[in-house]
Amino acid sequence: MASITMSELVKVYPGGVRALDSVDLTVEDGEFFALLGPSGCGKTTLLRTIAGLEASSGGTIHIGDRDVTVLAPGRRDVAMVFQDYALFPHMTVTDNIAYPLRIKKVPTAERAGKAAETAAELGLTDYLLRRPGQLSGGQQQRVALARAMACHPQVFLFDEPLSNLDARMRLEARTFLKRLQRELGVTTVFVTHDQAEALALADRIAVMEGGRIRQLGTPKEVFHRPANTFVASFIGSTPMNLLDTVVAEQGLEIGDAVLPVPAGFAGALTVGEKLVLGVRPEYLAYSSEPAEGALSGEVTVVENLGSAQLVTLSGEGAYIQVVVDEDTALAAGDRGWALPRADRVLLYRNGDLVTTGAGAAG
Secondary structure (H helix, E strand, C coil), X not given: CCCEEEEEEEEEECCCEEXXXXXXXXXXXXXXXXXXXXXXXXXXXXXXXXXXXXXXXXXXXXXXXXXXXXXXXXXCCEEEECCCCCCCCCCCHHHHXXXXXHHCCCCHHHHHHHHHHHHHHCCCHHHCCCXXXXXXXXXXXXXXXXXXXXXXXXXXXXXXXXXXXXXXXXXXXXXXXXXXXXXXXXEEEEEECCHHHHHHXXXXXXXXXXXXXXXXXXXXXXXXXXXXXXXHHHCCCCCCEEEEEEEECCEEEXXXXXXXXXXXXXXXXXCCCEEEEEECHHHEEEECCCXXXXXXXEEEEEEECCCEEEEEEECCCCEEEEEEECCCCCCCCCEEXXXXXXXXXXXXXCCEXXXXXXXXXX
16 A cells, blocks of 8 residues: 655646645545545545546655656556446446456456456445446446456545435445445545535545645544634534624623633733634524523524424524524524533634634634
């Protein structure tokens, strides 16, 4: 296996579109690494540049101790699984799995044996003579994985391989993929726009925007301490509440409410400065009665999440979302109060996390 190191990697398309903007990144040997971000952020371009399917405009790529920046895709020792799986419709499962070995001119008997062995590992033995059109989406995905595994690459590259599956199958495939990668120990880069997938699968995540990495960290770090308001608004199944606040002598003013300054932040703030307060809906306690230090508003929307409810309160010039127990009776027009959990309140200055001070939320 091998690590992947990118240094000052640049990709500029005709017309001056800068898809990658001096990306510096190292994926460790054996790591499951996710590239996460909205459409157009550069994550797929970065993956394709690692694979050699896109030529970089500047910078270097190393896989292990080899500089592969200008090497052809077939010489980089990587295997890529595409969003649509890219299976050959006229070939059997056996032939699809064995195709990379055929390109490498592995003898026919040897590649058939290797295809059968790899298929058995992924539960595909009963489908070896079928063609892709005779398989379910999940089975096609496993064929694509088997094809990637058959040539024992140093690196797996996945371009949103779960996006074409239905919700239930995605969860099953996610668990399968995580277990498979752990067993194989192959360095893996996984591109997705689905933050739930990235949080569930990855050892580390790079959140991208505009061809740059906006935050790099473990799923826990990225979820609990977003480095900037972009990441804060992007990560989480329910987006973080980002509320304009002004630092006052008595605390943080948000509309008519005054919240206490979180422990550790006092020395880092200046009275009168404008900040953004961030708190996730999961870290707000809902009450139908006034509470000191709570944000208030009128219930405008109640969304059923199954085991909980997502309630939107319309407050002083802002909307506040809070996750509420499934048994709490709520109706539009009710007055509600949301009390932030003190150790989960974050503050942002000019878009970036305020980190000065011991004891800041973490």
